[in-house]
Amino acid sequence: MSAATIAPFRAGEFHLFTARGRDFVYLVPSGGIFELTPAARQILDFAQRTDADSEDLIAHLANVGFAELEIEETVTDLIDAGALLAPGTAPEPRIDPPKNFPLQTLVLNLTNQCNLSCKYCYEYGDDKVATPEGKPKFMDTETSRAAIDFYFAESQGTKALHVTFFGGETLMNFPLLKEVVDYATNKAKSEGRFIDFSLTTNATLLTPAIIDFLAANRIGVTVSIDGPPEMNALRVYQNGRGSYDIIAPKIKLLLEKHKTRPIAARVTLTADVTDVLKIFRHLTQDMGFQEVGFAPVTTSENRLYAIGGSKMDSVLEQFKLLAQEYLDAAVEGRHHAFSNVTDTLSELYNGVNKSHPCGAGLGLAAVGPSGDISPCHRFVDSDTHSLGHISTGIDRAKQDDFLHRGHINQKYDCHTCWARPLCAGGCHHEAYVRYGDTGHPNLHYCDWIRDWTDTCLSVFGAISTHNPVFLEKFEKR
């Protein structure tokens, strides 16, 4: 056999990674993940570092003991998978989401008022984008029903509906929450559709009666809390009093009584709150949360509570330790509460290849107390980012503009990044706060995201080798 039988090729876009001594490849932009034979790994290594031709490849691999037939077959497989490209392979065309994409999730901001004054709040803090002046502070019944009607009409063709209640502090308008659950549940029933609800709360206003209602209606609860008492210094009342001592017993009661859905904690990391391991242990072992997710605060660079680069490095190292723990648990088929890994594994399992970083303005919309529609809860009450009003529907021109700027193909910095199928440039809100443009890539997190994605890929590779059944649960997500 001569080198001529090997199809000519050049390297496509991919990311090589290893897990527990095995080799894998993550394909870009498809999002496919394959385990590699030693020959396949060597060929991709070779293709990545040189533009030498197939004869050189055969000579190189024959030297290390591979048979020509094996090399030839492997090259064909790699071309079929898109890891290697045959000459003349055209670049992927830009794919826009279909027009009038149906809504999958509605965020209902029941109020923009809050009983806490967290220093880093995106809604009221130094970097706020909301312009609530002159708008209602609490949503009324009429607006909430119109919002639900709008959502049902805009989600035609989808069987499963999701409504998330948000604030301000969501529970400051609990009477309306109850009404909406009742109204939307009946409406879904009459149309033969399924609906579920969730909410985010600071937990200060939880009562036994509210908890009973949440449990009875299977309403998912996410509690904003930043860890043990000393880590909650920024989560304070207006008079500066801390919130931890108020919420701790209420969370205890919530976790005791609400068993119909997993209860999650959502941690905001700031300059002095980066002890991820300590926070995680406190929230899971001491308090009993079933899910804990972390995200760095969204802020402009110069704020005192902004996290600097070296602290993000420390966060990453601690994330990696927890990811290792997660892997050990997954191999034994046990649940692990670190939801940053769970969420990424779900996306890796399904092989997502995103045109946009998230569903904001696409499958997800938020409605504020005034009835204004915004891309997500973070833009609620912002005149600049409004996408219309529930009385007149989505302003398609504004939506097109938002989605056009947020499209991965508009983000030139992302074009050579292997992590773009998952990241797609990062949060629109983060981009606006940092760069003044929702379509700007979150360049300050690139290295961090790539390192973290590589970690999650290794976890995925190891689980798929040692306990693939664990991944099947992501089929339904």
Add this chain to the structure above:
Amino acid sequence: MKHLRPLNRKAHRIDQFAAAKQADVVGLQEKRVNPAKLPHIPAGCSIAFFPGWEVDSSGGVAGLCQPMERDLYDCFADCFWPAQVPDHMNNYSDWAKKCAAATQDWRNLDVVFP
């Protein structure tokens, strides 16, 4: 693929796509099976031996081993193929009543005038 093992849903789709490029076109091919191990069974009326829509060596139909009306009858009786035969479901259920054995009675199959 022999040298790559698909691990996620997207990879499985890529793998199926690649396999389909290699495989022969096989009727009723739904699940991925090794085509080399499958008998080649196309679907439809040609599963049995009928002369089909053919012409004889002279370009006509007189020399076929079965009369061409045999095909017409077959389409009428038990085949989904929309051949130009009377519709036996609704309008001409008796069309083949006088044709008990096609090889002998085929002359009784007549044209209809809707």
